[in-house]
Amino acid sequence: MNVTVRCLATLAGKAPPDGRLALPSGATAGDAADALGLPEEAVAVILQNGAPADRDTRLSPDDTLSFIPPISGG
Amino acid sequence: MTPADIDRAVRTAATDGTYPDGGAGRFLSVAAVAALARELGCPAREVERAALAAAICPLRYARNLRAFSLEEQARLLGATAALIGLGGLGGGLLENLVRAGVGTVRGADGDVFDETNLNRQASLRNSRRGRAQGRAGGQAGRGRQSVGHLYRPQRLSGCGRHAGLARRGGRGRGRPGRPQGPAGPGGGGPDPGHSLVTGAVAGYTVIVATVMPGACSPVEMLASGGAGPSAEEVLGCPSPAVMTAAALQACEVVRLLAGRPPALAGKALLLDLETMHADTVAFS
Numbered sequence: 001m002n003v004t005v006r007c008l009a010t011l012a013g014k015a016p017p018d019g020r021l022a023l024p025s026g027a028t029a030g031d032a033a034d035a036l037g038l039p040e041e042a043v044a045v046i047l048q049n050g051a052p053a054d055r056d057t058r059l060s061p062d063d064t065l066s067f068i069p070p071i072s073g074g
Numbered sequence: 075m076t077p078a079d080i081d082r083a084v085r086t087a088a089t090d091g092t093y094p095d096g097g098a099g100r101f102l103s104v105a106a107v108a109a110l111a112r113e114l115g116c117p118a119r120e121v122e123r124a125a126l127a128a129a130i131c132p133l134r135y136a137r138n139l140r141a142f143s144l145e146e147q148a149r150l151l152g153a154t155a156a157l158i159g160l161g162g163l164g165g166g167l168l169e170n171l172v173r174a175g176v177g178t179v180r181g182a183d184g185d186v187f188d189e190t191n192l193n194r195q196a197s198l199r200n201s202r203r204g205r206a207q208g209r210a211g212g213q214a215g216r217g218r219q220s221v222g223h224l225y226r227p228q229r230l231s232g233c234g235r236h237a238g239l240a241r242r243g244g245r246g247r248g249r250p251g252r253p254q255g256p257a258g259p260g261g262g263g264p265d266p267g268h269s270l271v272t273g274a275v276a277g278y279t280v281i282v283a284t285v286m287p288g289a290c291s292p293v294e295m296l297a298s299g300g301a302g303p304s305a306e307e308v309l310g311c312p313s314p315a316v317m318t319a320a321a322l323q324a325c326e327v328v329r330l331l332a333g334r335p336p337a338l339a340g341k342a343l344l345l346d347l348e349t350m351h352a353d354t355v356a357f358s
Contacts, residue, residue: 006346006349006351008279008344008346009276009277009279009305009309010276010277010305010308010309012348045355047344047353047355050353050354050355051355051356052355052356052357066344066353068279068344069276069305070304070305071274071275071276071279071281071304071305071306072274072276072304072306073274073275073276073304073305073306073307073310073311074159074161074162074163074164074273074274074275074306074311074316074319
């Protein structure tokens with residue numbers, strides 16, 4: 001299955017060029033993070049279709065996943 | 075001087091005019107407000123509140139209407155906001171609150187300006203390097219005669235935030251390097267009894283969230299975790315992102331102080347200004 005991926009801030013360089021990631025059926029958000037090379041400790045928040053998720057969240061085809069690092073600047 | 079005396083004075087000093095949309099109204103100029111405050115021996119904001127209560131619009135707020143009704147504008151003048159941090163985000167937020175007509179702003183910041191702040195801090199000129207950020211914020215507030223402004227040139231513990239700011243005020247914001255946005259114990263958590271509007275920036279990524287009293291905070295989650303340099307240390311805090319975050323925070327703070335329901339209660343607005351993509355995320 002294919003999902004859309006957004007990697008924000010310091011994670012942006014890990015996003016696929018076309019924003020799409022192919023994963024096996026039944027894959028989780030953690031599987032997607034691993035496929036992108038995102039270290040677990042680098043991700044503060046995972047969103048699945050705009051809703052909070054975690055590494056164990058099961059994905060569906062055409063989901064949109066967002067990976068966000070810790071952010072506190074100003 | 076009784077409220078009736080002030081009411082009579084503002085009615086006498088008011089002049090007929092038109093709002094920007096052409097509608098007729100009664101107005102009080104900045105000079106008239108200052109003169110009445112001197113004559114009556116009361117704060118300028120009390121003159122403005124009396125005017126608003128009499129359906130007279132102080133001219134400085136004419137372009138706030140119809141964004142806010144006269145009643146809401148009067149509520150803003152009677153409101154207090156607490157700001158934790160008066161740097162990039164806090165300085166921009168202060169500027170917006172002052173111009174919106176928030177009556178009292180209490181701020182605290184323990185930092186001093188340095189040259190690396192010049193890229194984003196609203197109240198900073200190069201000549202102010204080394205000076206306390208809070209002092210410059212105070213000067214910005216005093217530039218607006220109706221705003222009461224108190225700053226503390228110090229870092230505040232969670233305890234200090236409660237005692238010195240949040241207990242007396244409404245909404246604020248956090249410090250760079252920790253959960254940002256309005257006051258709260260433990261670096262950005264909810265403050266019992268006060269709503270919290272918080273913001274953070276790293277590069278062109280912006281987060282703004284509102285935490286209502288007693289509610290769970292997305293701030294701890296968004297600002298915690300990870301190892302090594304923080305995202306903002308790597309990507310910086312460019313002015314467009316900082317000003318965007320400050321403006322969004324100001325929108326929410328002013329809504330709350332005007333008595334409107336929050337737009338982001340229990341939610342965080344995430345903006346990627348690189349792609350101009352926005353997500354509103356609900357946290358339970």
